[in-house]
Structures are given as structure tokens and as C-alpha cells.
Amino acid sequence: MNKLTAKIKEMFPAKNMVSAHCDGPCGVYDPASARIAAEAVLSMTKKILALDPGDGNHATANSLSRYIAIKEEQAHLAKTELLVLWTDYFKPVHLEQFPDLHGTFWKAAKLCSAVKVGVSLEHAEELMATIEKIHTMFWATKGRDVTYYTAS
Amino acid sequence: MKDSSFKELLLWLIRLRRRYRVTGASMFPLLKPGDEVLLDFRAYRRRPPCPGDIVVARHPTQAGLEIIKRVAKVDADGRFHLQGDNPDPTQSSDSLVTCRHILGRATSRFG
Numbered sequence: 001m002n003k004l005t006a007k008i009k010e011m012f013p014a015k016n017m018v019s020a021h022c023d024g025p026c027g028v029y030d031p032a033s034a035r036i037a038a039e040a041v042l043s044m045t046k047k048i049l050a051l052d053p054g055d056g057n058h059a060t061a062n063s064l065s066r067y068i069a070i071k072e073e074q075a076h077l078a079k080t081e082l083l084v085l086w087t088d089y090f091k092p093v094h095l096e097q098f099p100d101l102h103g104t105f106w107k108a109a110k111l112c113s114a115v116k117v118g119v120s121l122e123h124a125e126e127l128m129a130t131i132e133k134i135h136t137m138f139w140a141t142k143g144r145d146v147t148y149y150t151a152s
Numbered sequence: 153m154k155d156s157s158f159k160e161l162l163l164w165l166i167r168l169r170r171r172y173r174v175t176g177a178s179m180f181p182l183l184k185p186g187d188e189v190l191l192d193f194r195a196y197r198r199r200p201p202c203p204g205d206i207v208v209a210r211h212p213t214q215a216g217l218e219i220i221k222r223v224a225k226v227d228a229d230g231r232f233h234l235q236g237d238n239p240d241p242t243q244s245s246d247s248l249v250t251c252r253h254i255l256g257r258a259t260s261r262f263g
Contacts, residue, residue, distance in 0.1 A: 002263070005156050009263030014188050016195045018208050020178040020236060027184035091213065 029089040031135045035079035038131050038148055041115050042124040044071035049121060075116035078127070085138070090120050098137050104130060153182055153204065156260040160190055168194065171262055172208060172220070178236030179220055182206035188263055189220070197214060199249065201232055206258040209234060212249050222256060
């Protein structure tokens with residue numbers, strides 16, 4: 001009997017798949033990961049603006065390159081973290097609670113792009129403020145009062 | 153879980169069982185990735201799922217995802233706690249579903 005079913009299985013594997021994964025997401029979400037990346041962007045933006053790009057010094061050019069690379073990397077990371085939070089954690093029921101949820105995330109994602117391609121202190125600070133708003137919404141959906149803080 | 157008997161094979165042939173291929177390791181050691189099971193999708197027409205049953209259910213929040221788990225507990229309000237068998241917590245997680253999510257009972261291992 002086993003041989004017969006094994007043969008069928010081998011020749012015609014089942015088309016229906018059923019998942020015995022840990023359900024994919026582990027359920028651990030926290031806007032802090034996006035906030036840390038955005039803070040790094042803000043810090044790099046400040047450092048870039050504090051440098052004089054025309055001083056003809058190799059050390060300055062080197063620092064500038066490094067700051068730009070880190071800023072772009074962290075901006076992209078912040079965007080990824082936000083998109084995961086937006087699409088995986090938040091559910092339609094949260095949209096009823098916060099009708100501007102989609103708008104807020106969209107704005108935050110757009111700001112991630114803006115701080116990545118440009119060097120704008122205003123945009124970097126606006127991104128931080130938007131992430132703080134997301135922090136407040138996120139913890140409200142969990143019924144927890146978690147104080148917002150920044151590392152720097 | 154028993155291997156498919158001749159009766160089970162017959163029931164599959166007359167489309168009273170549906171075959172599913174398992175992906176992932178949350179039901180290890182009972183089911184390994186690549187194992188196949190037969191599902192009795194009429195199993196719960198007369199009785200509700202019981203703790204211990206291996207069921208295939210629609211994931212409560214991820215549309216289109218079907219999961220295989222063991223019924224761990226039934227709440228008084230009729231909700232079912234589904235659990236993986238794998239003792240490694242990183243390989244398994246719990247789902248809380250209602251009866252309408254449960255598609256049927258896995259009756260045997262195919263092949």
C-alpha cells in the first residue's frame with residue numbers, strides 16, 4: 001500500500017500546499033527599528049551639512065563619502081522597516097481606529113526616499129516626527145502606553 | 153498519524169479526500185517538509201474539531217495561506233487554538249481560529 005501511494009506521490013505530487021511554517025511572521029513588531037534607522041539618517045545629514053565640501057582635503061572627501069553611503073543605507077532600511085510594519089502588522093481594524101494610517105505610512109515612506117536622495121535636515125526631522133506618530137498609533141493598537149524616546 | 157490505507161486511497165480516488173503537500177517544519181517530527189497528507193474536508197460536518205486533531209485551516213490573517221496544525225484547545229466561545237508539534241519555538245507558533253477557518257481533518261499520511 002505504501003509503495004503504491006509513494007509511487008503516486010512521486011509521479012503526481014500534490015498541487016495543494018499547506019504550510020507548517022511558524023506562520024511566517026513571528027509576530028514581533030516594533031517601530032523602534034525604523035526609528036533607529038531614521039535617527040542614523042538624521043545624524044548623517046547633520047554631519048554632512050557640517051562639512052565643507054570645497055575644502056580640498058582628502059579626509060573631508062572620505063568622510064563625506066562615508067556619511068552619504070551610511071545615510072542612503074539607513075534611509076533604505078528605515079523604509080523597509082516601515083513597509084513591513086505597515087503591510088504585515090497593521091490590519092483593517094486598525095484603519096478604523098486611525099483613518100490616516102495609510103496616509104501617515106505613505107508620507108513616511110516618501111520621506112525615506114527624500115532623505116535618501118537629498119541632504120535635507122527638514123526632511124530628516126519630518127521623518128522622525130512621522131515615525132513618532134507611527135510609534136503612538138502602533139502602541140495604541142496594542143493598548144500599551146510606551147513612551148517615545150530617541151537614542152541621541 | 154497512520155499511513156494511508158486502501159480505504160483512504162479509495163476515498164481519495166472518489167474525491168472524498170484532498171491531498172496536501174506540507175511545507176515547513178512546524179509539525180515535525182510528525183510531518184516533515186515534503187510529506188503529503190489526505191484531508192477529510194467533511195470531517196466536521198457532524199462533530200466539531202477536538203483537541204489532538206490535525207487540521208488544515210485558513211490562516212486567520214494571511215489571505216490565501218493554508219496551514220496545518222494540531223488543535224490544542226477549544227475555548228468556551230468556540231475558538232480553536234492551533235499549535236505546531238515542533239518543540240523548537242522558532243519553528244512553530246500558535247494561531248487562534250474559528251470553526252469557519254478549519255477546512256478539515258488530516259486523516260493519514262500519503263506515500
